[in-house]
Amino acid sequence: MLEFAILGLLHESPMHGYELRKRLNALLGAFRAFSYGSLYPTLRRMKAAGWISERVPEETPDAPALTPKRGKVVYQLTAEGKERFQELLAEVGPATSDDEQFGVHFAFFSKTSADVRLRILEGRRRRVEEKREGLRAALARTRERLDRYTLELHEHGLEAVEREVRWLNELIAHERADGAPTAEPHATRRSRGNGDTDAANGQQAPT
Amino acid sequence: MLEFAILGLLHESPMHGYELRKRLNALLGAFRAFSYGSLYPTLRRMKAAGWISERVPEETPDAPALTPKRGKVVYQLTAEGKERFQELLAEVGPATSDDEQFGVHFAFFSKTSADVRLRILEGRRRRVEEKREGLRAALARTRERLDRYTLELHEHGLEAVEREVRWLNELIAHERADGAPTAEPHATRRSRGNGDTDAANGQQAPT
DNA sequence: GTTAGCATGTAAGGAGTTACATGATTTT
DNA sequence: AAAATCATGTAACTCCTTACATGCTAAC
Secondary structure, eight states, rough: OHHHHHHHHHHHHOOEEHHHHHHHHHHHTTTTOOHHHHHHHHHHHHHTTTTTTEEOOOOOOTSSSSOTTTOOOOEOOHHHHHHHHHHHHHHOGGGGSSSSHHHHHHHHHHGGGGHHHHHHHHHHHHHHHHHHHHHHHHHHHHTTSHHHHHHHHHHHHHHHHHHHHHHHHHHHHHHHHHHHSSOOOSSSOOOOSSSSSSSSOOOOOOO | HHHHHHHHHHSSSEHHHHHHHHHHHHHHHTOOOOOHHHHHHHHHHHHHSSSEEEOOOOOOOSTTSSOOTTTTOOEOOOOHHHHHHHHHOOOOOOGGGSSSHHHHHHHGGSSHHHHHHHHHHHHHHHHHHHHHHHHHHHHHHTTTTTTTTHHHHHOOOOHHHHHHHHHHHHHHHHHHHHHHHHHOOOOOOOOOOSSSSOOOOEEEEEO
16 A cells, blocks of 8 residues: 555656655545554665665765765656556456545556556445445445434435535546547437436536 | 443343344444454453443243253443443544544434534544545546546545535534524524535535 | 354454654744 | 754654464355
């Protein structure tokens, strides 16, 4: 997780730990935050594994050995690191649909190939739909017996999940449209709604 | 967390581990799931701490020592356990606004006193509002530089957070109305909207 | 009489957090 | 030169997961 995120960020440009952490928490803002206590040990491990290397920050040729005393350590990806990142990008396991895993994978979608993107989105959708069905069933089964607050909690959870399914549907439709503008012979009319999600919509124009 | 949830469930009725886990995951459906690997050791700890006790399932007086060989172990709350639960209910620390902590606390709201409920809801709202502001600032700051997907992720996150603020506002208003139908001399008109949350609403009737 | 699901547990370990400790650099 | 913030790191610990191991009980 952390490792993957670090690889992704260093893929864009070399960085030192402190900055890495800030960018990490900005990137994943909605999902996750990491502390130094995990960051630095992870960097160590990754260096030992050969995926990243330290780089002494460019000395201006004039001031050669100024003071890299306990200096900033700038990390950059090695060739192996780049490979590893590609590997992790494409490796869509059963856990890739988990909240956090999905978030991180999604954050690096622009570095992911179109087919893998689609696989991930569909996997996530299935997962979220399962959760939705579970919640619906539980609600239908116990609606009468639940106290006001538990009910409120479950309904709010259900709505959040329904929203996410809609979001994923849009993303998937978009991916399909982008990837095969003239190919797919199966969704000519009906720009929204895919038959599975029931029609409990009612959206309004975005802010 | 687990401990708190167990106390809460056993507060309703005695149960054995297996059932406990099922009810636990049903109760927190949207938030969390626990595995046996954590459940049983936790039960042990709690028993050692004196919060719960095992109860040999009522033998029918006719068949005295039938076969409780490796029988079901039914756990029930002790007096100390009940106290502990009340303590945890009322103890609103800085972490009570965290996603999971909040979810569990909320699930037991019907056993929580009105003033604590309000404190928890307001704490949560503040937390979520902070997150919202962070996301908004980040979006405003970097909107141009972000790739399509990161943008999509952040916007979806922001919307989710905005939804939760609205939800919390409703809950808080409801609590206030319930708790002090005639008392509070400070919210006579304006049944909704609390000045802080900006007016990006636009809700429709619930399902 | 064997598969499926109920029921209880343990050992090893993953993935992080908190709290602490320290030094360098910039701002006031 | 004091305060803030940047920057790196470690030790101890928390909390839970995975994988395994076992036995009982109902259904087919």
